[in-house]
Amino acid sequence: MPVYDRGYTHWQPSGGAHLPAWLVIARRGIVEPLKRRWLLLLILTGWVPAIAKGGIIYIKLKAGNLADLLGGGWTSIGPDGFLNFLEHQRFFVFVLLAIVGAGLIADDRRDNGLSLYFSRPLSLTDYLGGKAAVIVFFYFMVTLFPSYALCLLAYLVAPGATGLDMLLLMPLRVTAYCLVSGVSIALVLLAFSSLGKRSIFVMVWWAIMVTGTEAIAAIAGGLGSHGLEAVNFLGQYHNLGAVFFSTGPRLQVPVPVSLVMILAWTALAFLVLRRQVRPVEVVS
Amino acid sequence: MDGSVSKVNPAAATGIQVSDLTFAYARRPVLKGISCALQQGAIGLLGPNGSGKTTLLRCLLGQVPLTRGKVKVAGFDMAASARRARAHLGWMPERGGVIPGMSGVGLTAYLGELSGMCARDAMQRAHEVLHYVGLADERYRKCEDYSQGMKQRLKLAQALVHDPQWLLLDEPTSGLDPQGRIAILELVRDLAWNKGLGVILSTHLLADVEAVCREILVLKEGRLLAREQVDGGTGEPRQVFEVEGFGDEEAFRAGLDRLGAEVVRDNRLWLVTLDLVRLAAEGSGRGIDAAAGTGAILKAAAQADFALRRLRRRPLTLAEEFYRLVEA
Numbered sequence: 001m002p003v004y005d006r007g008y009t010h011w012q013p014s015g016g017a018h019l020p021a022w023l024v025i026a027r028r029g030i031v032e033p034l035k036r037r038w039l040l041l042l043i044l045t046g047w048v049p050a051i052a053k054g055g056i057i058y059i060k061l062k063a064g065n066l067a068d069l070l071g072g073g074w075t076s077i078g079p080d081g082f083l084n085f086l087e088h089q090r091f092f093v094f095v096l097l098a099i100v101g102a103g104l105i106a107d108d109r110r111d112n113g114l115s116l117y118f119s120r121p122l123s124l125t126d127y128l129g130g131k132a133a134v135i136v137f138f139y140f141m142v143t144l145f146p147s148y149a150l151c152l153l154a155y156l157v158a159p160g161a162t163g164l165d166m167l168l169l170m171p172l173r174v175t176a177y178c179l180v181s182g183v184s185i186a187l188v189l190l191a192f193s194s195l196g197k198r199s200i201f202v203m204v205w206w207a208i209m210v211t212g213t214e215a216i217a218a219i220a221g222g223l224g225s226h227g228l229e230a231v232n233f234l235g236q237y238h239n240l241g242a243v244f245f246s247t248g249p250r251l252q253v254p255v256p257v258s259l260v261m262i263l264a265w266t267a268l269a270f271l272v273l274r275r276q277v278r279p280v281e282v283v284s
Numbered sequence: 285m286d287g288s289v290s291k292v293n294p295a296a297a298t299g300i301q302v303s304d305l306t307f308a309y310a311r312r313p314v315l316k317g318i319s320c321a322l323q324q325g326a327i328g329l330l331g332p333n334g335s336g337k338t339t340l341l342r343c344l345l346g347q348v349p350l351t352r353g354k355v356k357v358a359g360f361d362m363a364a365s366a367r368r369a370r371a372h373l374g375w376m377p378e379r380g381g382v383i384p385g386m387s388g389v390g391l392t393a394y395l396g397e398l399s400g401m402c403a404r405d406a407m408q409r410a411h412e413v414l415h416y417v418g419l420a421d422e423r424y425r426k427c428e429d430y431s432q433g434m435k436q437r438l439k440l441a442q443a444l445v446h447d448p449q450w451l452l453l454d455e456p457t458s459g460l461d462p463q464g465r466i467a468i469l470e471l472v473r474d475l476a477w478n479k480g481l482g483v484i485l486s487t488h489l490l491a492d493v494e495a496v497c498r499e500i501l502v503l504k505e506g507r508l509l510a511r512e513q514v515d516g517g518t519g520e521p522r523q524v525f526e527v528e529g530f531g532d533e534e535a536f537r538a539g540l541d542r543l544g545a546e547v548v549r550d551n552r553l554w555l556v557t558l559d560l561v562r563l564a565a566e567g568s569g570r571g572i573d574a575a576a577g578t579g580a581i582l583k584a585a586a587q588a589d590f591a592l593r594r595l596r597r598r599p600l601t602l603a604e605e606f607y608r609l610v611e612a
Contacts, residue, residue: 279347
């Protein structure tokens with residue numbers, strides 16, 4: 001029997017609510033990587049520092065050493081301690097985002113997927129919004145969500161006003177910082193992803209961007225040329241974190257310079273995305 | 285709501301209107317002032333390489349910014365309401381068109397959701413269209429494991445999932461074996477002829493167009509060269525008839541000469557070319573159609589006492605028609 005004899009029927013909408021296109025893209029981008037066990041393991045590993053820090057906080061507070069925790073250092077539950085924690089998560093940010101973000105647009109370009117997406121009723125903003133949301137989600141997985149867990153723990157065990165601060169102010173600081181840095185980092189990584197058709201090359205460029213610029217800044221700093229610290233990609237976000245956490249700058253570079261650098265990267269990334277993400281490739 | 289698939293009012297416009305469509309890639313003009321109005325039905329898009337067929341499809345999809353002109357799909361202006369217009373279009377690209385890592389049903393449902401369907405509808409519909417295209421048993425396999433024929437079917441399924449009014453097919457039988465090609469053409473033909481979908485079929489294979497389409501658009505160097513019916517050339521003024529018989533050949537030949545026929549003999553077969561316009565003018569026939577020519581030859585044979593064993597109009601193949609148009 002020819003296959004068409006089985007019939008083609010026209011679609012009768014059931015009236016159910018449909019998700020916005022960007023959310024459909026984001027959901028797929030998040031769910032697909034989470035099916036890989038080793039990636040789940042990596043995310044869990046990204047929580048180890050938070051668990052360790054949480055354990056120390058718990059022990060110290062139970063031992064009655066709140067004063068120790070309000071000071072500086074990695075175990076601190078003050079703003080400085082949280083910014084330190086987020087700074088130390090940069091290894092997981094780098095690795096996790098390289099894995100989930102490198103192929104987000106590159107794979108679509110390789111498989112002519114952009115043509116498929118843009119034959120649907122969705123806009124460039126929907127597409128980029130969905131892809132960026134994937135990166136932001138995984139960024140939050142190793143920064144924002146562990147920070148929330150630490151805030152909750154500190155609230156539960158810290159006495160009085162310190163506990164209240166952990167419930168109200170600190171989550172706000174962490175959310176604002178992670179949102180700003182997450183969106184900016186997502187756009188930069190997407191721009192890299194849009195420049196290639198193979199995710200491995202995108203990973204290499206991402207590695208150069210993150211570790212290469214950090215190495216240059218470190219070498220320059222060692223030689224006394226602190227101005228070059230402005231090229232340290234992730235370092236600028238931590239430096240800008242001083243504004244959100246009301247602490248001192250993390251680098252020798254002034255905070256406004258970091259802000260300018262971040263804005264410049266983000267704007268450049270946006271321009272690259274506008275140019276690269278289109279359904280038809282123009283070969284000149 | 286923008287971006288959602290709205291079921292159209294049957295009374296509303298369902299066609300595609302193109303007016304003065306002009307497009308250039310990096311200042312190189314690809315489409316030059318194309319205008320046409322397409323109603324439902326199967327339409328073949330033909331043209332030599334580089335004539336702008338795929339670009340025209342991309343313009344209809346709103347995937348490229350138009351230099352000049354206007355495209356309207358189902359009453360929606362592509363420049364102003366691209367998302368609403370695209371909701372009525374299904375696109376089957378020649379290259380790529382599947383997203384590796386996803387199962388057939390996952391991909392189809394995903395693209396259904398992107399077309400504005402709710403998750404439940406999209407999944408149900410994905411199963412239905414995959415069943416329709418003959419991928420019911422393979423729907424849970426990964427796309428990258430599909431054969432070329434299965435990929436083409438999957439691409440057709442994803443184009444159908446949101447029940448578009450128009451299907452834009454770019455080389456749908458590309459890379460298929462004869463059996464796979466026939467299967468895809470059967471599906472496309474069924475959709476266009478029995479299910480009321482508009483189909484625009486861009487291909488190099490004239491036989492595909494001949495099998496499916498009722499109308500052709502011929503592009504050459506970015507211009508719309510011709511728009512014709514695929515009817516074997518029944519409306520053509522000059523028709524070729526195959527004649528075979530026995531009797532007084534000289535008298536029959538003289539009778540054909542009186543009709544102004546050009547005669548080429550190939551062994552026992554006579555190829556008789558008649559100018560039906562002339563026949564109509566002389567009142568020898570019933571007008572410009574094949575029957576007029578057949579009648580005139582029958583009459584000439586009867587007068588010459590020539591017994592016919594075979595008389596049939598040789599249909600003009602699409603290839604002949606195409607080359608006549610393009611080389612003119």
